[in-house]
Amino acid sequence: MTLVYSTEVGRITPDEQKPERPKGDGIVRIQRQTKGRKGKGVCIVSGLDLEDAPLKLLAAELKKVCGCGGSVKDGNIEIQGDSRDKIKSLLEKKGYTVKLSGG
Numbered sequence: 001m002t003l004v005y006s007t008e009v010g011r012i013t014p015d016e017q018k019p020e021r022p023k024g025d026g027i028v029r030i031q032r033q034t035k036g037r038k039g040k041g042v043c044i045v046s047g048l049d050l051e052d053a054p055l056k057l058l059a060a061e062l063k064k065v066c067g068c069g070g071s072v073k074d075g076n077i078e079i080q081g082d083s084r085d086k087i088k089s090l091l092e093k094k095g096y097t098v099k100l101s102g103g
Contacts, residue, residue: 025047026047026049026097027047027097027098027099028045028046028047028048028091028096028097028098028099029045029046029047029098029099029100029101030043030044030045030084030087030088030091030098030099030100030101031043031044031046031100031101031102032044032082032084032102033102040080041080041081041082042078042079042080042081043078043079043080043081043082043083043084043087044076044077044078044079045062045076045077045078045079045087045091046075046076048075048076048077048096052072055072055075055077056072058077059071059072059077059079061090062077062079062087062090063079065083065086065087065090066079066081066083066086066087068080068081068083084100088100
């Protein structure tokens with residue numbers, strides 16, 4: 001007996017899985033980094049357990065507050081320049097526990 005038609009199987013694409021990010025300890029860390037950037041300083045905000053869309057919105061808000069550019073890479077927010085104090089005050093107003101780390 002040959003199966004001619006079935007609704008059980010077919011060309012159904014599997015659901016795309018989101019890349020899993022490691023869960024943090026609930027502390028947002030702000031680090032200043034110049035390595036590999038030709039001496040230009042960048043503040044890296046890590047430890048935010050947010051999805052991509054809210055992370056991009058938060059990055060846009062931080063860029064407006066600091067008055068500079070930035071981007072979202074690998075679940076971290078990179079803000080150009082040394083604006084750690086402004087970033088820290090804004091994130092603390094939003095209810096995050098913030099630590100300044102690195103140099």
